[in-house]
Amino acid sequence: MIAARTIVGVSGGVDSSVAALLLRDQATRDPGDAVAGLFMQNWADDGSGDCRAEDDRRDAVAVCGRLGLPIHFRDFSREYWDGVFAHFLAEYAAGRTPNPDVLCNREIKFKHFLDAARELGAERIATGHYARIEQRDGRWTLLRAADAGKDQSYFLHQLGQEQLAATLFPLGDWLKHDVRALAAETGLPTAAKKDSTGICFIGERDFREFLSRWLPARDGEIRTPDGRVVGTHPGVFYFTLGQREGLNIGGVRGFEPAPWYVVGKDVGGNVLYVDQGSDSPWLQSQNLWSETAHWIDGHPPARRFASSAQTRYRQAAEACEVDVREDGSLQVRFQRAQRAVTPGQSLVLYDGDRCLGGAVIAATDAALESQLQPHLERNHAA
Incomplete structure (x- = not known):
């Protein structure tokens, strides 16, 4: 079998499915531009029943079967733990709010996935991200996607010249509703599949319950910036600035019946600070x-x-x-x-x-x- 020139990451979602479809059609016009899929498992099943990796794997296989593409599999769960999840926990323990999607792109999708594709003989990789790549004056540039509402360049800002030179974003000029329409028109099994949201390894489960497995709850006071106690919390690292949900602050004597928002965290003192009004100073x-x-x-x-x-x-x-x-x-x-x-x-x-x-x-x-x-x-x- 001829080695694929392009390996597309198929996640089992509609975006990567259509990216694979577009690349397959391009390869049909240019027989030397062979395409294959690769499914990455980035999170080991933790026994909770909330991990959808096996469902996504089946969908990725079905998509590649429908498109007539060979598919490869790689387990990057150890690399994900070391390069993404360990940092995620350390940041929350320090009272900060990390962005694991940025690290996942840098450490997994455009590092280990790229290495795996090259080991398979490919020259480049492709993903279903909404972003564009152009070459200007001999340098590779990362541009926002045509669909401003789906643009993912924010999560890709850690890429460099080597990664961009070896990457394709087939959906960069597409609008999301056109992507779904094409998937339905061509009978892709993921055409109506709901987009994944939130942090990939948490899935649909409760975030606080998930985080408590590694950062045990430690009750503390909720105070206003001037020091008045208005409630208690289960751990400051479960909250982020501007958050409203989960504070469970009822009517407090002396305050208006208005929503409360997190405005500060004292990790050492285990104190959560709140104020009323979404635009609190x-x-x-x-x-x-x-x-x-x-x-x-x-x-x-x-x-x-x-x-x-x-x-x-x-x-x-x-x-x-x-x-x-x-x-x-x-x-x-x-x-x-x-x-x-x-x-x-x-x-x-x-x-x-x-x-x-x-x-x-x-x-x-x-x-x-x-x-x-x-x-x-x-x-x-x-």
């Missing part, structure tokens, strides 16, 4: 400081430059000024105050539709964070 920050940044080009566009940035997925990009510091970390000042910028999450920078790169958020100038973590170095010059 305690959630606002205008400056952030990051860990060492990654640049898709291999270097920043300048030592100081104007950009737009997202501090969470599906957020509208906001104008900002970026200073690259001597150690490679960033200081970023937004033109207007931002809500619930969260340490551990990713700051991703853009020039129009072009993704420049990004970094993990280390700290902000939110008033309560500055009080709770005064040891964090923020204000030295870039």
Whole structure:
């Protein structure tokens, strides 16, 4: 059998199914451009009954069978544990909110999957991500997808020149409703399958219950920023800034009957801070400081430059000024105050539709964070 030139990651979802379909059709027109699928198992069955890996595997096999493509299988669960999940737990234990999808792309899909594809004789890989890749002036660029509502460049900002040169995103110019329509028209078994949401290894189960297996509950006080106790919590690491759900704060004497939101966490003291109102001033920050940044080009566009940035997925990009510091970390000042910028999450920078790169958020100038973590170095010059 001729080795496939392109190995497409088939996850058992509709997006990767249509990506495989488009590549197969392209290979039909060019017999030298053979395609095969590869299903990755990234999470070992933990016995909870909530892992859908076997269902997804069956769907991936059915899709490749329908398309007449050979399919390969690789178990990356150990690599996922070491490269993604261990970091996920460490970040939550430290009171931060990590983004495992960013690490999964960097460590699994565009590292171990790419290596496996090359071992199978392929030149490149493809996935069902909504993003675009172009070559400009001899450099590979990562661009937002045509479907702004599905764009996944935020999760791909840790890729570099080597990965982009060996990757295809067949859905980059497609709209999601057209993807589903094509899947239905061609009889793909995943055409009506619901998109997966949330963190892949948690699935549909309760997040707090899942996390408590590794980070045991430890009750503590819920306080307002001025120190008044308004409730109790099962562990500060179960909550993130701006969160409303799960606080279980009833009517509190002396306060309006308005929703409460997490505005700060004191991990050492096991205290969760809350305030009323989704736009509480305690959630606002205008400056952030990051860990060492990654640049898709291999270097920043300048030592100081104007950009737009997202501090969470599906957020509208906001104008900002970026200073690259001597150690490679960033200081970023937004033109207007931002809500619930969260340490551990990713700051991703853009020039129009072009993704420049990004970094993990280390700290902000939110008033309560500055009080709770005064040891964090923020204000030295870039």
